[in-house]
Amino acid sequence: MLDIKFVRENPDVVDTSCASRQNAHWDRERFFELDEARRATIGEVERLQAERNATSKMIGQLMRDGRQDEANAAKERVAANKGRISSLEGRRSDIDKELFDLVAAIPNIPHESVPYGRDDSDNPVVRSWGEPTAFDFAALAHWDLGPATGMIDFDRGVKLAGTRFYLLGGAGALMERALIGFFLDQHVKAGFKEWWPPVIANADSLFGTGQLPKFDEDLFHVSGGMYLIPTAEVMLTNIHRDEILDGDALPLLYTAFTPCFREEAGSAGRDTRGIIRVHEFDKVEMVKFAKPEDSMDQLESMVVEAEKCLRLLGLPYRVVTLCTGDLGFSATKCYDIEVWMPSYDNYKEISSCSNCWDFQARRANIRYRDPKEFKGSRLVHTLNGSGLAVGRTMAAIMENYQQADGSIVVPEALRPYMRGMEVIRPLS
Template identity: 60%
Template structure:
């Protein structure tokens, strides 16, 4: 959430940032509410001052035996209390409206985030690896999975509905192997691993910005809990309402969780196979950092995501998201895109973002550093996929497929899989 004072003092900059983000922003509405809020506060403070003065005066009048004057003053105090209740109610109503506006307003893009309209304006930063040239006609992973009898979309639809996935045999083992490999690798690089609930309450979802903006994309239970769309929700909320020590920062966390998304607006080729489904597995990375260190931590987090792809030998590229394509809570984002032969191009497999203090303000996560400043300050939070497991499986199947229909297992996964080749059964 943006800081109220910052918005008040930088309305032109906020309006320009929201324009660049293709986000709606009503400056006149905000200014009107802000003026009403300040007027209500002035009215409250004036009434409180008058009541305090009268309370002191009543004591004096009683001491002087001026009972009638004291009773008259008491009557005025009672009237003030009623007026104060009305003024406070008016101020609380305006506060609620302003809070709702701020909760629905995305983060300010970093000065390092390029201005652009949409995904076509995302500049490429670097590439790693060379896409494979096949001497046979390669198959898409959804066809490979069916031929190998490891991905069964038809039975998954029978069990749930379309765009769920059922993995069998070595498909199930490959999914589990990828998860363990990713978690082990991130843990070896300094991330503390967590095992998180797959359900989160409304306040937790609010903290990272999933609510109220993306409620229609969530699966919700009758008890008011939400199936998490990413472990970012849980990992970032672990320290909600806490004040951390500067000496403990940065904190680096990771977790595997199932993730659930309605994906209401998606269509086309992405709905086939493992690319865009309602339930998928992901290993997530989250960091809590000092503001002056957060952008260095973003570079390191992106490198950690890239490391997984390098160890797997999968070609990829890194792009910087422009203002028109960046996520709601992010100030700056790198997308890591893996090469998929079925797309003849690159597809997102990780998104690494610095949210600066946007989420921390919602969750009230602060840190103290007595040697450098008094009191406490908001931390910066970062998150990144490390990686999306289904998309990683799709990339492995497509990039490691052989002419005979089998799939070679990447070397780093062989110890987890217990086999070097996935063959048709």
């Protein structure tokens, strides 16, 4: 979340930020009403406390002087002050909560390098790699290739769990597991520490990364006020919630595989075929904790790390910068990596890499200490990125590596993870 002091001193910046995000709003008038009421309440409490303390000091002297009636009256004033202070402190607590909730609902401020735009059609392309795959035969979509090769069984997935679920079998199950191992190995080689976190999170963790309260309807709720995680970012970032890190250890580089669960409440009618937009999917995530002066460089290197995986798999892709209107709630800057999908005759997002600045760290209270640079502690910068979405990678492999006879060539980099399998052939 934003710093309340920053909001107070820069309301026009917040106005501009929300306007540039197209659909973001904040209640500026209510913020300043609450802020003024808070300061007035604090001032009155301090005045009453000073009056109480002064009166309390008088009581002993009055009693020593034999002025019992005056001492009793002073005691009554102290008691009355105590009640008024308690009432005001209760009011302040209510004001603080409403003020906190109001500020917590304001999205992050876009970095000055983020281009203005209305939606994803305004995202500029930064670079691309590889040429879009062209075929001299009638190419199939992954939703046709999957059943034909026995890799994906959509009907049984729906039977088992419902719409937007699917079942992997044979080479499909093997490739899913292979991609997970391949991605994790690449990141570990690059210096990321691997974790194996829970997939059920508490509300504090989801608040820390910004999913709650704004995106509650997109989450799968379980008993006891818990949630299925929408991404491993939630768990990896919250590992250090309410902690102070050693500045000499930064940056910290973390990675994890988890299944991810999303209601997709706002995506009705979008990508209804195939495995591009589903309720449960696998993903390997990257998270970084960095010093403020290093975080933008860490964002660039995170994008390169995700790109490396696509290059090793030989999948054409492009990198785009998200414009203000397409920027996520917690991000100050974000790159999307989009892989070429022949079935769409277009690129589809396969990774988002975001710098959240100190936005998540303030929500999760993650700080670092560096005595050589400053006294006390400061908020870290947190970054996250997909490395990569496994199902979308499988779909891209199936479509880009398909052959005229309906078979699918396994990318060379993936073969050691697939028991040496070179080609996946259609069912006879």
